[in-house]
Amino acid sequence: MDYDPQAIEPHWRERWAEAGIYEAEPDRAPEDGTETTTDEAEKTFITVPYPYPNGGMHIGHARTYTVPDVYARYRRLQGDSVLFPLAWHITGTPIIGAVERLNSGEEDQLSILRDTYDVPEDTLQDLETPMGFARYFIEEHYKENMRALGLSIDWRREFTTNDERYSKFVSWQYETLHDRDLLEKGYQPVNYCTNEEQPVTAHDLLEGEDAEFQDYTLIEFGWEDAGSGGETASEGVVVPMATLRPETVRGVTNAYIDPGADYVLADVDSERWLVSRAAAEKLKLQQREVDVLEEFTGKRLVGERVENPVTGENVLVLPARFVDADNATGVVMSVPAHSPDDWIALQEAKADAEHMEEFGIDPAEVREIEPRAIIDVEGFGEFPAQDAIEQRGIESSDDPRLEEATQDVYNREFHAGALSDAYGQYAGEVVADVRDDLRTTYREQGAFDAMHEFTEEVICRCGGSVEVSIQETWFLRYNDAEWRTRAKEAISGMEAIPENTREQYYHTVDWLEEWPCIRNYGLGTKLPWDPDFIIEPLSDSTIYMAYYTIAHRLDDIPPEDLDHDFFDALFYGAEAVENPDERALALGEEWDFWYPVDFRCSATDLIPNHLTFFLYHHAELFEQSHWPQGITGMGMGLLEGSAMSSSKGHVVLPSDAIAEYGADTVRFFLLNSSEPWQDFDWRSERVGDTRRQLERFWNRAAELIDEVEANAATDTEADDDGDTNASDAEVEIDGEIDNESEDGRSGLDHTDRWLLSKLGETIEEATEAMERFETRAASQAIFFRFEDHLRWYRRRADLDRPAARWTLQEVLETRLRLLAPFVPFLANELHERLTGTPAEEARWPDPESTPRNERIELEERLVSRLTDDVRDIVEVTGTDPEVVRVYVAAEWKRAVFEQVLEAGPDPDVGGVMSEVMADPELRERGDAVNELANSLIEVVRGQEADREATTDIDERATYERAGGFLEREFDAEIEIYPEEEAVDPADRASSAEPLRPAIHIE
RNA sequence: GCGAGGGUGGCCGAGCCAGGUCAAAGGCGGCGGGCUUAAGACCCGCUCACGUAGGUGUUCAUGCGUUCGAAUCGCAUCCCUCGCACCA
Secondary structure (H helix, E strand, O other), rough: OOHHHHHHHHHHHHHHHHHHHOOOOOOOOOOOOOOHHHHHOOOOEEEEEOOOOOOOHHHHHHHHHHHHHHHHHHHHHHHOOEEEOOOEEOOEEHHHHHHHHHHOOOOOHHHHHHOOOOOOHHHHHHHHHHHHHHHHHHHHHHHHHHHHHOOOOOHHOOEEEOOOHHHHHHHHHHHHHOOOOOOOEEEEEEEEEEEEEEEEEHHHEEOOOOOOEEEEEEEHHHEEEOOOOOHHHHOOOEEEEEEOOOOHHHHHEEEEEOOEEEEEEEEOOOOEEEEHHHHHHHHOOOOOOEEEEEEEEEEHHHOEEEEEOOOOOOEEEEEEOOOOOOOOOOOEOOOOOHHHHHHHHHHHHHHHHHHHHHOOOOOHHHHOOOOOOOEOOOOOOHHHHHHHHHOOOOOOOOOOOOHHHHHHHHHHHHHHHEEOHHHHHOOOOOOHHHHHHHHHHHHHHEEEEEEEOOOOOEEEEEOOEEEEEEEEEEEEEOOHHHHHHHHHHHHHHEEEEEEHHHHHHHHHHHOOOEEEEEEEEOOOOOOOOOEEEEOOOOOOOOOOOHHHHOOHHHHOHHHHOHHHHHHHHHHHHHHHHHOOOOHHHHHHHHHHHEEEEEEEEHHHHHHHHHHHHHHHHHHHOHHHOOOOOOEEEEEEEEEEEEEOOOOOOOOOOOHHHHHHHHHHHHHHHHHHOOOOOOOOOEEHHHHHHHHHHHHHHHHHHHHHHHHHHHHHHHOOOOOOOOOOOOOOOOOEEOOOOHHHHHHHHOOHHHHHHHHHHHHHHHHHHHHHHHOOOOHHHHHHHOOOOOOHHHHHHHHHHHOOOOHHHHHHHHHHHHHHHHHHHOHHHHHHHHHHHHHOOOOHOOOOOOOHHOOHHHHHHHHHHHHHHHHHHHHHHHHOOOOOOOOOEEOOOHHHHHHHHHHEEEEEOOOOOHHHHHHHHHOOHOOOHHHHHHHHHHHHHHHOOOOOHHHHHHHHOHHHHHHHHHHHHHHHHHOOOEEEEHHHHHOOOOHHHHOOOEEEEEEOOO
16 A cells, blocks of 8 residues: 555545535524524535636745635634635736737747747637636636645635626625726726737736836927917917936026927917927827927027026027937937036037037037026035036046946935025925926916926837827725725734735835726726726725625526626625625625635735735725634745746746645645745755655554554553563454454553653644644644654654554544645545544644643653763763663752742742741751752753753653663663662762752763 | 845744744655665655764844844845736
8 A cells, every 4th residue: 555646636536526515605604593503503615716817827826825724724724614715806907918929829839839938820810719728727827727736615606707697796896896986997007009009918018117207307498489380370389308307407508409309389288389209109108188280390499598487587599419309209408517417508509619510509609608597416516517527527428437427416316405596485395205296387377388298108018109199097095094094093903914015014004005997908897987098906806705604695696686786686695785685695694704804815026016905905995804814925946946937948847746646745835835925945956855755644644544454453461550571461342443442541650651642742832823824733733753753752652553654543543633634645545544534524723631641741851862872871881781781860859840840930048048948958958958059049040940850850760661671772771760869880889960860880 | 126025954834023942843855763575655764064971053134233142123235026097
């Protein structure tokens, strides 16, 4: 009966599927009311984020779903009704994107599907639609693997987020939030592909994935267009200069335009603007009313004067090739005192009289332009730009160090620069403190405007240029003060595992502003009052755990009946609506039974969004008693030390791992190699080790079970007083295991009791660890740490006694139940062979049933320490002893020890001494007592010693009982003496202390 | 840059919140021994240094500090991981 997971695991998968034992039903109290609720139904509702099947499942996902499974199995053993459901998240664009990439024949995508996820060639065509794609991975990957892993999921409740009934539920949620004024209409910048003419996600970008939105301030310089004729000439024209440093408006000395680029005169909203042609297009995308009137090159503005809207000064527009007409408005202002670029450009313009003349500009006019200082910053003189350039020895605009000089000046001026007196109310203020305020003020006065622009060029996968567009949207008002308060209450009321994640939740609530909760396209639920929009994926998945509680019962209800009132009645009760639907009320009871969510297991990455949203929405929509009780953070997975990557094929599929090692090994590795919130590293060598450990366990257990069976017809009689020797008498009985059990139980000796005490300790540790989701700590205790105890026991105990067999059997049975959540296949199989029923039909072991025995544990510690000490001496001296003499401390020493123990964990030396010296017999010994007391105080200090157990101990008897064992260990004669009557050739007996015998080897 | 978390012996990782039983669990690796024809598996012991008596010395990123006592508490420094939004 070798360990062969491939032989036993399929059997259990079938049994679980057929029996439907994980299909959870509310455990209702009797309805007639006769029985009081003494045995109130306990429940556990545990969830994990539903998978997003835009690709296959790998080993990292396997842990994500196995951790809650272990907890679910644990709570079931504790007697709870446990609900562990799962569904499929397919909302949004990733699946659509994946399908598009497949359909356009992208090599990368084909490789991921074919090579990484083993999609058969003739199946690829099924993946050409979003639902087909999702279905494939749901059925062939996720469900298949989850079943193989033995996840105890209630599959009746599965759904996808694109289902009609689910959408009804989400609609109810958003209508409710809308009614409560927690949704707000607004505008937001988005990536917009000018080729496809629609918004695109960061995922759709070919170039510029790191680009950020930048808010340019447009300073509305005025231009009297005297030069041109026609109807457009009469009005004042606005030339909006784009800048990121609006506070420099008083330092402007001139402006630049690209004479060769295309510009337009256009009506923008209510004003007439001169901007680059590209800018006009961008402004259209940014919710501006743009009407282009005339097109020309930048040359038209060169040599003109434009008026600074803040100072009223007229400044000259110079030609410059470095102006990028494709960035912002294509017209820039020049602040040479504070911009190294501008400083150099002005120098070069002054020097190049010829070029100026070509554009009809009087070089003398250019030479008259003087820099104007408007910001004071320590470490620079009047003109920071000049200093920054000269410090670096920069002489031309081609110098690469110009960039660095610019950054230097910008940073220092921003953080430490004080505005000059000309700024009135802002005079003397630091730029960083007042920039926003200054911008707003001038904007309100109409001097400034604004536009968005990327920090770098952005290209769509389709090849089109991506621009910043301002789109109408709906926001969730996560910055609403009351909502925030409730969210924080939800955080403080829940269990955060590990506790050190709690801070991040609070921080996220404070940091969240408004969240745009809709998209223009993708799968999902339409915004109920504006079906052009889809509720985006992070926003449609905040309270869906409630949906699990009823999902399998909704199939009988036509979707059109699932209106707003239906869910109101379901969640808020009969009083909430006029004519409550009976079906909704019935479902409400079910919901009420399972809610709240007891634990949600989810990646710690999701704290800043999903997990906090989850808390927000529960805090708003449900009453406090239904708020989440706990969240367990989960770490990520590595593969052979580096991050997994499906596009590089650097993943392991659960199906492959299960085929190679068996599901139990996969589970045990994932749960035992690190705690859930820590990162784990799938190293095949380590997994192989884990498999061997399980094999060893299996072999041991199988051996024991065989023995039990072999002994079923035979029994030995042990004497009743329970100690030591097994008797010789053998009695034939009728083959009931129980008979031997009863006999064995009555014959327990101290080694058996010790092992059982350790078993009790293990149960305590495992239970506490499981309550805290510490799967590693729990399995370490149950599996590895207990193996250690067993090793000691096998050395120590006489295993041929019935009591030893009984003990080992008891231990095995208990450990199998403790292991059942972790390795359900192996544990159930062995438990059934041993007892006739699977482990999961038993109960989680109760520490009360195998209580600790402090005294026996302490005695055993003494024996083990004595063994170590003797071994140590043998090793250091390099001798092979014939005789080992053990001297137990004299009676008077024991008396001193008891006094020390009396004094508690922090004994006061003086106090102890006076107590001790009160005894005339001890006083006689004077210094020896003093020394001993001091030494013992050192030993005892700070320790929570079990005084009773310690004083109860009979050291001599303990060592004598271990005599046979010690003789075997050292192949020597063992002699035990009380100090007072010692045979003591080397004069060692006197150094004996209580709990610390003296030793002599010879 | 901002926010959260972390740095433990050859490796992985407990311990730290509630300071003493911590030379510091457990696993892996390594060394020695047993079993075996042999290898593997399994079992036992060792695995910071020194030591012919159970001991001593020096360690828990670095440096200060609090304390009778610090891997554990406080401060500073260095380094690492994650998150920074409209996206799963």
